[in-house]
Amino acid sequence: MKKISIFFSLLITLSSLAQTTITGKVSDLQGNSLANASVTVEIPNNSVIIAYNITDAKGYYKIVFNSSLQKINLRVKAFNKKTQIKIVDNRDQTINFNMVSDITEIKEVVLKTKLITRKGDTISYDLKSFTHKNDRVLADALKKIPGIDVNKDGTILYQGEPINKFYINGKDLMEGGYGLINNSLPIQAIGKVEVMENHQPVKILQDKIPSDQAAINIKLKKSITMTGRGELGLGASPLLWNVKLSPMLFTDKVQWVLSYKTNNQAESIESESNILSFGSRHEGVRRQVSQKNWLNIDQASSPNISQKRYLLNSVHFLSGSLLTQLKNKDWEFKAHSNYTNNTIEQDSYNETQYAQQFNHGAQISHSIKNNFYTDKAKAELIFTKNTKKTFFKNTTSLTQFWNSDRGFIDRSITNYNSSIQTTAKESLASPTTSFQNSLSSIVPWGHKLINIRSFINHQNDEQTLRVDPIRFTDQQSFDSLGHPVYQSIFPYSPSAKIAEQYVKIKNFETQNTANLSFSEKKWTFTPEISLSYIRDQLLTTLYGKGPKGIETYGNQYNNTITFNHTTPSLSTLINYKGDQLNLYLNLGVRFNHIKTMDQPGNSIINLQKSTFEPSLYAQYEFASFWKASINGNIQYTFGNIGDVYTGFILQTPSNLATTSANGVLAENRVNHSNARIAYRNPLNNLFFNLRASISKTQKNLMSNTSYNGGNITLAYVVKDNDLNTNSQQMEVGKYFPKFKTNASVSYSTRYQKSISLNNDQIQRSRNHNQNWRFKFNTTYFNWMSLDYNFSYEWGKNIYTYKGSNDAIASGNWSHQLSVILYPVKNHSLAMDWEQTNFSQGNQYLHNPFYDLTYQYVWTKKKIDFELKWLNIANTKIYQQIGNTSVGTLYKRMYIRPTQVMFSLKFNFK
Template sequence: MKKKLLIIFVLTISCFSYSQKVTLTGFVKDSLQNPLPYANVISKPKDVSKNLQFAITDNEGYYKLILQKGDTITISISYLGYKPLDYEFVALKDTKKDFILQQASEQLDEVIIEMPVTVRGDTTTYKTSKFIDGSERKLKNVLKKLPGVEVDKNGGVTVQGKKVTKMLVDGKKFFGGNSKLAVENIPADAVGNVEVIDNYNEVSFLKGLSDSDEMAMNIKLKEDKKRFIFGDIEAGKGNKDFYKASANLFYYSPKTNVNFIGNINNIGEKTFTFSDYLSFSGGVNAIFNGNFSRKGGDFSQFMQSNDMLSSQHKFGALNITKVATKKLDVSGYAIFSNSETASLIENLNEYTTFSEKRTNTTNADNLLGIGNLNLEYNPNSKEKWYARSQVKRTNNTNNNSLISLIDGNTNTINTDRDLTATYINQNIEWHKRQNDKHTFSSVFNYVFDKSDKTTFWDTQDPILQGLIPADNSQALLRIHQLKNTQEQNIDAVFKHFWEINNSNHIYTTLGNKFLNEDFFTEDVQILDDNSVNNFANGGFGNDINFKLNDLFLGVHYKFRTGIFTLKQGVYAHNYAWQTNQSPTIDKNKWVVLPDFLAKIEFNKSKQITINYNLKTSFSDASKFANRFYLQSYNSVFRGNENIENNLYHSARIYYSRFSLYRGLMLFTSLNYNKQIRGVRSTVDFNDINQFLTVKMFEFPSEDWRGNIHLEKSIHKFKYKFDVGFNNSKYIQEVNNNIQNNTNNNYDYELGIETLFDDFPTIEIGFKQAIGNFTASTNTSKFITTEPFVTIDYNFLENFIFNFDYRKSNYQNKTLGQKNTYEIANATLSYKNENSAWSYKIMAQNLLNAKFKQSNSFSDYLISDTKTFILPRIVMLSIGYNL
């Protein structure tokens, strides 16, 4: 009832507010009737006490102004290279008015300065002072007020529907180009103009040659911040023993930039997440995309979620950029992250013939460090060198106590895991623009990746009976495992770009990739007298060296005609691999992989992309290892030395449409993958115990994935619609029987958001996810329904209120289970514009929910999961702006 009253109230305010407004719409074109995108349309009220209003035409030249009814207004239209035009307008009723601009021989400087948005080629510049009001705290608050720019809750930035992939500050990468660290931490009062660079490549003469379609955002600092230390610090104390402290410090000068971000808290707030980790995994220039698989070491599994019983997190990051000489830039960053967490998870696992209730209690201490050094050398405008070095190091401990209940029988297993991993990446790039026709690029890449894992299991009850040669007469069953991997990659790629003319290019690629991987396992039992029962006599223990060499040649032809860009070509790969174990196997084969790309660009805001690839991949050494090793307390795995490469079709069609003043944003995508030949796991069950191995199957899987995202603004409301599906079919072998499985997931989200100037921004939405999993003839169905509300309100000039609420209704239709939980968070902050001090009250998990519930599918089981979370936290924070 309360939600209905809120909606009625919002609608009433909307009707009243909108009745006092007049809409002026139309098109801005040149004398040949061609639309002028990004033209500035400015309304200047005759009453100088009233504010200016701005509009920027979209790609069709369309504009829309919302004006105060009864005002007398001068409409000024300006566009680079054209004579400005003024039009007198009395706002009495909604009006449509088109404008025709005439080309000018000169463009006056004062007109350029007045423009809030200018476009030069692929670069769009926002004059931020025309859009902000001084209430903004961080860069994200500034960006949200720029037309066509959106910032999501995870710190991702999109401009006219396209994702920003690189974040720059005064032309230099900010922490490797990470957008989240920038939008969440750069103070708003340091931000000058904002540049958006489409089709970005850090090597300017390679722009147009790559198909990465990247977009960069460059934050220009205000002049008084060009040689200045600025930033902010914050400290907070909450109920019980909860605390938080953070610091964001920045120093900028013409030749030296230093950025520091630090955070320490025990409220489950993670400055550094798994998605952030991926953005710091290093890499090479976008023109080598497709020639390298991004692999960043064995770290991801230790990036814990925020859903913990307790959490202590420490984070520090330092970024330095130095202009050493006119030709040499040096930059680097160091990142440190440490989290100590405790978690409690309850699972109800449905296997093929039985059920298991499982309780997991885990204490983890995860330490991660990343160091990066980049050298950028520009001997002249047509040549560029890069030397990049990255080192990552992690040291993690994980102590787990698991209670498993099956058919009234309880088993308790304690597991202690330790992992130490080191990852080193070194690459050297060279790019040369020989002349207008020929450009050359090459890269040499070296990777060293080592991980050492130690695992201890102990239990008073027998486990893995019949699968491990354990002595079950002992008072306590204690199993110790070593699992070590060491991988070295040496890769070299050379590319030649032949630009026959502006519309026809031929690309040639020659490369070689070499992998050398060692995989070692040892499983033993520690007996009561501390002697060792080695499982090697029972077929356990691996010591394999796996080598894979990939020599490849690719030729591609790219041409443009009108709105079409087509690229087609083929890679020929010679794969040679060797497994050094007993027996030793040497194999060699040729694989031809065609690919196709088509882009139909109607304009910058409307395009279709179609691509197809025949792809292949190889398993790692652990899948080739032909002796047993323990995967967990209830599973034993053995690889298969006879497996070969996977081969599969991959196709995608993507359509995007954006119109700023029609308030329309539409994205649709459809993906299809079909394995021609693939490696899949097989399993034999003995109650909960599992023996797994891998086999090659013909046509083992096929899946379709699709998504539609639609946003439409009407008057002062934005309507959102999202729908997605994932339909997959695959075969698996269970207990020597082949069964066909299907996994059909559907989800949709509906939302409405208010867009009033002097009224809270309120979003009300509804989300539902439906999962259907069929294994053989057994079908399971899950439904999760989530209504949600978010409120953002700036009031009394200095106050900001944020609130979000989500109610999750979870149903397991198969078992008749239902569960509901509610999560709500609220923040009230205050900062006087003329003061450096700020104050904030935060309430996290306001309704004191105990856990979250979800479900998951795998090849062998269906799992309902309860994840227990932090209790209600109320915290007062005080901040200071330097």
């Protein structure tokens, strides 16, 4: 927190410097207002820009800046007007301009005005300037825009941070689940991409409570747009198919998107329904529904390459989204629904070479084959009113899973004295039902605002894991001399051959909040009171099947637990929103009351503790292009029902776990702080950001992991310990209009230090990982476009155990290159190369892949004919090597063979 205080003091100092405010109006000689004229403050004689602004619809501008200069240049540019420059004193004043008509060359307008423009907190990108000839949908272009990046899961980042809203013509149709539109909205329908910095989505709070996140708004060319994307594909090795049909309609009052997608050629389209942005907390609670996975089968590993290389799937995904304006124009109704049916096959070989202190250097290998079956349905209804005078939002959702997994395992354990081999069949059934409702309302009360929020969540999970045979009873572990020793996990019935673990958990949660906001000049004060309540009920039973039939094993392997966590809290939120400085301070106190009962073991945890959890955020903007921010917080977390069960649970076929810590509940205190400075200059297309964060977690429980012949038993002991993490990240991006080239480079480093128990012995871990990334794309040549992405990750992990230090260094390179040639009009040939290299000590592994794509564009009908040859070298195995806290891990993963695909792609209108 000391570093935060120093940085915060610096911000206050900067903000306290003498500021100059220059206002005025730009008109023509006839007195007509000139909108969108650029007004820049420059250093005399060298034209270095200090600050700038764009005139509004009435021709007015306002520039606030800091400078010690006595004189400054004030330059005004407007389309078809002659540029004017005035040398003025550096003081508060009003300066008007009357512009003389002139001819502006179109070339200058395209490069200087239309490429990237900024007005207030909104930066607009002309999408055509960043697209290649073969780019078809929004996602293709976003990756090439400076300052914007797209993660593998589809999350859009601006200046390294996730966006909080994704709009189409100013409307939030998808409510954070924008992956479908990102992958299906044709570029031809888009006019501009707008980034709205410091975006507060709740309109009634926009001048009161600041936001540090950005939003993206897609401005379409037409106010009424019927569009969408379709694709029909067939292929071989084996029979392959790919169907995508996503029609869309966008008008001022109605927006809808329908989609049906199916394929067996390695596209995980079902993830397009995931919630990727969550808006403002004042909108209520919105969560991505997921299953509580208490039990798992052994799972084959996935390679660190594009999914199209290895995913053996057969998926059907149907979805629909609707937004309509009700009779009262301020009200919107939204409905979302989707259904997924998916089957995935996976196959891999893992080999762990344990360090000598773990299992006496044993080598354990797994050959794993999986079948994952997913059925999921979701329906959601949303009513919203979002105006400058009031806010209301209610979201109701129902989600159902019907999932089933299968595993076929061959395992061997090799020690210098013996070798053991086992096989097993595993299955997991896991149905889940979830219901959520979130309500938030903000209404004015005189000059004050009242905000009431309520959230209810009810979820039921049932899971049944079956292992045939029980590997614990058919295998051996090793004594202190390395000799094999027979071990049974079930002392009551060592003859049992089959195990069935049953888990049922019921969860009920509610959060209720009320606050009152009032403003005084630029300050907003919000006292708040809230009450949250969580009730979990856990039932588990472990069965064994053998010569005596079905048997249970008593309380040691059973759990019947009720967990209650009641948390009243009081807080005061203080916000300051100035022209350049924004502050957000939250002073919160929570009163935690936790009660846990374990019926069979009759153990009770009763904890009452008050915690003070302040948080601070500050952002300062200066010189028009720079933005600095800090934030810090103290947060307490307590154990949940997953941390308090006393009976053993067979979480995986090789992991028997209990969290018993003699009736002590986990209590963690997290101190977190980070600082960030960003530069974004649309005038010269340069973007830069630097971030640093420090985190310390103080814990009262320490995990204790025991290794026995490849089996793992996890428990917790009462012992204070810390987890320390610090990280830094830097990114620089630049677009070169003259060369139609975008380039960026980023570097990140992360250092983590922790302590744990292995076989009741202290182990200290120090992990230092670093990463370089480089991105480059160009369309400078009419006959060629090029995209290249490079990543180099390396690290060093040091483990101190029983007085010895084990240092393990590793690294991997990743290259992705796509070159598209345009030899003849409407014809293109794309060559793709993807390669990942791994190094571990003296071992080096290389994984190259090559693809070839031919495309013909029927311009009259706007149809693409595509012939693609994937994995030309017919590589069938992906190899990877790395390290863990107990030794070296080698993986061999089986991937898709060579395949050929013919596709027909088209737009809906």
